[in-house]
Amino acid sequence: MPVCRRRSICTRGLPPTSRRRRAGYPTKQRRITMKHLSTDKIDVHALWAQAHHPEAGGVVLFSGEVRNNHQGQEVSHLFYEAAEPMAEKMIAALLAEATERWGLQVAIAVHRLGEVVVMDTAVVVITAATHRQEAYTANQYIIDQIKHQVPLWKCEHFVDGTRAWGGHCSCQHAPLTNKIP
Numbered sequence: 001m002p003v004c005r006r007r008s009i010c011t012r013g014l015p016p017t018s019r020r021r022r023a024g025y026p027t028k029q030r031r032i033t034m035k036h037l038s039t040d041k042i043d044v045h046a047l048w049a050q051a052h053h054p055e056a057g058g059v060v061l062f063s064g065e066v067r068n069n070h071q072g073q074e075v076s077h078l079f080y081e082a083a084e085p086m087a088e089k090m091i092a093a094l095l096a097e098a099t100e101r102w103g104l105q106v107a108i109a110v111h112r113l114g115e116v117v118v119m120d121t122a123v124v125v126i127t128a129a130t131h132r133q134e135a136y137t138a139n140q141y142i143i144d145q146i147k148h149q150v151p152l153w154k155c156e157h158f159v160d161g162t163r164a165w166g167g168h169c170s171c172q173h174a175p176l177t178n179k180i181p
Helices: 016-022 044-049 084-102 132-149
Strands: 058-065 073-082 106-112 114-117 121-129 152-158 163-165
Touching (some): 044 058, 058 132, 084 121, 084 132, 121 132
Antiparallel strands (some): 073 114, 073 152, 106 121, 152 163
């Protein structure tokens, strides 16, 4: 096998699949094994570093951040709980479904548990696909399904000392009525 200028095995002249395999790239989707729930701060940069793939022309990152207000009230922080084993399995299944449906090369989702302060990241979804439209569509599908289907619960803590459970999904437009002093 000839050696190229970069002092590695030359893959020129090999069919595309053989070149990728020889160069150490996966030939289809990259399976990233990770936990989808974390009590630690989410390292968005580290996740982004894992999101690239030689066949992906579009990589989309969604970062859900904690904002400082909700329905006119000042938020101090959020607190997330989950049915962890079930939530882990459901997120993994969502990623597998989206990977199959949109032909993704990479699909990553991590959601925080515990206390998340204003301006911190509560959830990250990254998708990579051959074309941008598939990456965008899959990304939105994954975050919507996490918010609607996965057993995660959010408690908003307000600066005035009150708190409210729920309200994590955009389909809830009614004012918060479950405030706890």
